[in-house]
Amino acid sequence: MSKSAAKIDQALAGGRAALIGYLPAGYPSVEESIEAGIELARGGADLIEIGVPYSDPVMDGSVIQAATTEALARGFRVASVFDVVRGITEATADLGTAVLVMTYWNPVVRMGVDEFARRLAEAGGAGLITPDLIPDEAEEWFEASDRYGLDRVFLVAPSSTPERMAMTAKACRGFTYAVSLMGVTGARTAVDAAARDVVEAARAAGAERVCVGLGVSTAEHVREIADYADGVIVGSALVSAQRDGGPSAVGRLASELSAGLSRTTAAGA
Amino acid sequence: MGESTPASAPQHAAEGTGQGTGEAGETTADAFLAGGSLRHAPGPYFGSYGGRWMPESLIAALDELEETFEKAKSDPEFLAQIAELNRTYSGRPSLLTEAKRFSAHAGGVRVFLKREDLNHTGSHKINNVLGQALLAKRMGKTRVIAETGAGQHGVASATAAALLGLECVVYMGAEDARRQALNVARMQLLGATVVPVTNGSQTLKDAINDALRDWVANVRTTHYLLGTAAGAHPFPALVRFFHEVIGDEAREQILTQTGRLPDAVCACIGGGSNAIGIFHGFLDDPSVRIYGFEAGGEGIDTGRHAATITLGRPGVLHGARSYLMQDEDGQTIESHSISAGLDYPGVGPEHSYLHDIGRVTYEPITDAEAMDAFRLLCRTEGIIPAIESSHALAGALKVGQRLAAEGGDPAEKIVIVNLSGRGDKDVQTAADWFGMLDENGNVKGTTLSTRSAKGGQPQAAGQGEAKEQQ
Numbered sequence: 001m002s003k004s005a006a007k008i009d010q011a012l013a014g015g016r017a018a019l020i021g022y023l024p025a026g027y028p029s030v031e032e033s034i035e036a037g038i039e040l041a042r043g044g045a046d047l048i049e050i051g052v053p054y055s056d057p058v059m060d061g062s063v064i065q066a067a068t069t070e071a072l073a074r075g076f077r078v079a080s081v082f083d084v085v086r087g088i089t090e091a092t093a094d095l096g097t098a099v100l101v102m103t104y105w106n107p108v109v110r111m112g113v114d115e116f117a118r119r120l121a122e123a124g125g126a127g128l129i130t131p132d133l134i135p136d137e138a139e140e141w142f143e144a145s146d147r148y149g150l151d152r153v154f155l156v157a158p159s160s161t162p163e164r165m166a167m168t169a170k171a172c173r174g175f176t177y178a179v180s181l182m183g184v185t186g187a188r189t190a191v192d193a194a195a196r197d198v199v200e201a202a203r204a205a206g207a208e209r210v211c212v213g214l215g216v217s218t219a220e221h222v223r224e225i226a227d228y229a230d231g232v233i234v235g236s237a238l239v240s241a242q243r244d245g246g247p248s249a250v251g252r253l254a255s256e257l258s259a260g261l262s263r264t265t266a267a268g269a
Numbered sequence: 270m271g272e273s274t275p276a277s278a279p280q281h282a283a284e285g286t287g288q289g290t291g292e293a294g295e296t297t298a299d300a301f302l303a304g305g306s307l308r309h310a311p312g313p314y315f316g317s318y319g320g321r322w323m324p325e326s327l328i329a330a331l332d333e334l335e336e337t338f339e340k341a342k343s344d345p346e347f348l349a350q351i352a353e354l355n356r357t358y359s360g361r362p363s364l365l366t367e368a369k370r371f372s373a374h375a376g377g378v379r380v381f382l383k384r385e386d387l388n389h390t391g392s393h394k395i396n397n398v399l400g401q402a403l404l405a406k407r408m409g410k411t412r413v414i415a416e417t418g419a420g421q422h423g424v425a426s427a428t429a430a431a432l433l434g435l436e437c438v439v440y441m442g443a444e445d446a447r448r449q450a451l452n453v454a455r456m457q458l459l460g461a462t463v464v465p466v467t468n469g470s471q472t473l474k475d476a477i478n479d480a481l482r483d484w485v486a487n488v489r490t491t492h493y494l495l496g497t498a499a500g501a502h503p504f505p506a507l508v509r510f511f512h513e514v515i516g517d518e519a520r521e522q523i524l525t526q527t528g529r530l531p532d533a534v535c536a537c538i539g540g541g542s543n544a545i546g547i548f549h550g551f552l553d554d555p556s557v558r559i560y561g562f563e564a565g566g567e568g569i570d571t572g573r574h575a576a577t578i579t580l581g582r583p584g585v586l587h588g589a590r591s592y593l594m595q596d597e598d599g600q601t602i603e604s605h606s607i608s609a610g611l612d613y614p615g616v617g618p619e620h621s622y623l624h625d626i627g628r629v630t631y632e633p634i635t636d637a638e639a640m641d642a643f644r645l646l647c648r649t650e651g652i653i654p655a656i657e658s659s660h661a662l663a664g665a666l667k668v669g670q671r672l673a674a675e676g677g678d679p680a681e682k683i684v685i686v687n688l689s690g691r692g693d694k695d696v697q698t699a700a701d702w703f704g705m706l707d708e709n710g711n712v713k714g715t716t717l718s719t720r721s722a723k724g725g726q727p728q729a730a731g732q733g734e735a736k737e738q739q
Contacts, residue, residue: 054599054600055469055600055601056469056474056475056478056586056587056601057478058324058478058481058482058485058587059324059482059485061482065468069468069469072600077598078598078599079598105322105585106584106585106586106593106595106599106601107598107599107600108599109584109585109599110584110595110597110598110599111598111599131324132322132323132324132585133322134321134322134323134325134328136321137320137321137322154325155324155325155326156325157324157325157326157329158326159325159326159327159328159329159330159488160325160328160329161329161332164325164328164329168325179325179326182326182485182486182487182488182489183482183485183486184482184485184486
């Protein structure tokens with residue numbers, strides 16, 4: 001079974017949504033990104049997305065852009081992402097944290113889709129999240145992800161038609177990534193009203209597990225989304241924490257965020 | 270994956286470039302003509318290039334654009350609208366001018382210039398923006414956004430937006446905005462908002478990134494008026510459609526003026542929109558050799574260039590699979606060119622395909638070669654060309670000399686160059702390149718500054734100074 005799906009189901013069985021945290025590999029260094037990932041898991045993230053710094057991150061807002069640009073300026077190499085995945089996966093074996101890689105597609109193409117998939121699987125990675133790869137263009141990735149037993153997470157958006165929702169939900173393994181708003185990554189004051197609609201549309205289109213990301217930065221946001229989604233994805237807020245306070249700050253924020261997950265305690269505690 | 274859908278061309282055509290030798294060119298041409306036409310390739314794929322490597326959030330908008338475009342291009346009313354604007358607003362058909370004195374430097378072959386520089390706004394860009402702005406109106410969008418390198422597409426977009434009553438925001442790399450300050454002012458005069466982009470290399474590719482970010486957030490009201498024949502489907506085929514008029518006119522004009530087809534057609538390649546426009550008219554004429562000239566910058570062995578097809582390898586950027594300047598990790602490499610409009614590390618997917626099948630020959634032209642050709646055209650024909658177009662002129666000099674070397678009377682041979690834009694915007698760059706400025710950026714011997722409106726410090730430039738230096 002899919003490692004990501006198992007981890008989400010485990011959370012759901014415990015009466016709560018899953019927490020998914022994003023951190024860029026190599027920011028501010030490969031070692032510190034591993035430490036931050038471990039803190040993130042210890043703080044309560046069930047799944048971790050490790051981003052591959054890329055020269056043209058069109059889906060990212062200023063916080064993540066600044067971090068990945070800095071990682072690249074310091075000489076980050078794509079192959080290091082496997083070290084980060086391995087480092088976090090091994091150090092969190094007791095928790096069974098699922099570590100996925102989030103990457104724009106060209107670095108995968110350049111390494112070779114099969115080669116990238118093989119090395120990711122060897123490092124213990126759960127799969128890939130692909131913000132600029134749609135299932136329509138993903139034939140090679142379907143083959144490679146099947147071959148190495150990796151999850152493939154595609155995105156659905158408020159603008160997706162029911163037909164595309166269905167096609168994408170079917171193409172996903174692990175979970176379906178519901179983009180909460182029309183825009184790029186980055187903290188927002190409130191959760192976009194579109195988020196719930198996207199989740200409902202994705203479910204109606206056959207998506208088994210739907211996790212919501214983009215613009216989610218506080219425990220309050222997490223609480224709101226955990227009410228209807230299977231998982232909540234936080235990115236820029238964690239990257240800001242890493243920037244300002246390092247791995248321990250990432251761990252603290254993860255603890256805060258995870259307090260918002262429980263559906264039963266939401267009202268009282 | 271990108272397993273080719275139609276593109277209707279033969280699979281057996283020669284890999285590689287057939288480096289401009291007549292024999293190879295014609296053999297290749299015969300090969301593809303046997304397989305059908307290369308004209309009107311609809312996308313989304315051109316061979317294995319093109320496609321849609323885009324965030325899901327934008328797919329609905331691309332679908333809407335595709336549907337609107339497909340309907341419009343077979344709608345007589347839309348076509349009449351375009352034709353009317355071309356005739357009464359842009360100033361089409363643009364002239365085909367024989368460059369007789371320039372020809373003497375091209376081995377004596379007859380060189381004809383397709384005068385896109387005479388269009389309203391000074392370049393070919395107006396063809397595409399009018400078409401897309403009309404499509405935006407058809408889709409009910411009230412706002413257009415655009416990226417610009419040299420500023421030509423930004424100015425053209427601002428113009429079309431003003432004409433059709435649309436709000437316009439132009440993203441421009443901060444580095445480019447410095448190089449092309451006059452065009453920034455032009456866009457503002459036309460009512461557009463210019464946003465300087467400070468990410469990455471601060472040039473065209475980064476402007477596209479920011480435009481895409483804007484588009485994702487505002488797609489309901491906004492059309493992304495992409496300026497070149499690149500990007501996700503349907504942009505490559507759509508942008509080409511609006512520029513096909515260049516090649517259609519040129520073909521008819523050369524037949525009228527000389528009674529025959531040219532031996533060669535030359536154009537410069539950044540993203541490749543002016544080139545695909547003129548090439549399209551001649552793709553199915555096997556006797557016509559076609560050349561695209563990329564920006565060789567300081568030289569292709571220096572690493573500072575924008576010779577995407579010459580030195581790049583296939584990858585995905587900004588929505589399409591195409592040749593791409595990238596490092597071993599798939600990170601986009603910053604391109605370099607004296608010409609802001611060619612300073613782009615990608616290229617339109619149809620060009621990648623035309624390269625692979627050998628129909629078009631792509632070669633680099635260095636900054637120095639382009640600037641020599643720039644000066645030559647100024648002084649032999651009284652035409653100041655855009656530095657972009659000067660790459661095509663420099664290429665035409667080489668092509669002419671090669672044609673002449675093949676024997677026969679060179680005056681019987683014909684080369685058409687797409688003069689894609691005029692050089693007014695490049696006066697400062699050229700003055701700098703040719704050592705015409707003093708240390709304050711003033712034209713030597715004057716207080717005339719090319720840098721900014723306030724730059725002309727009152728300090729009188731010494732009279733003798735101009736002649737002494739350099």
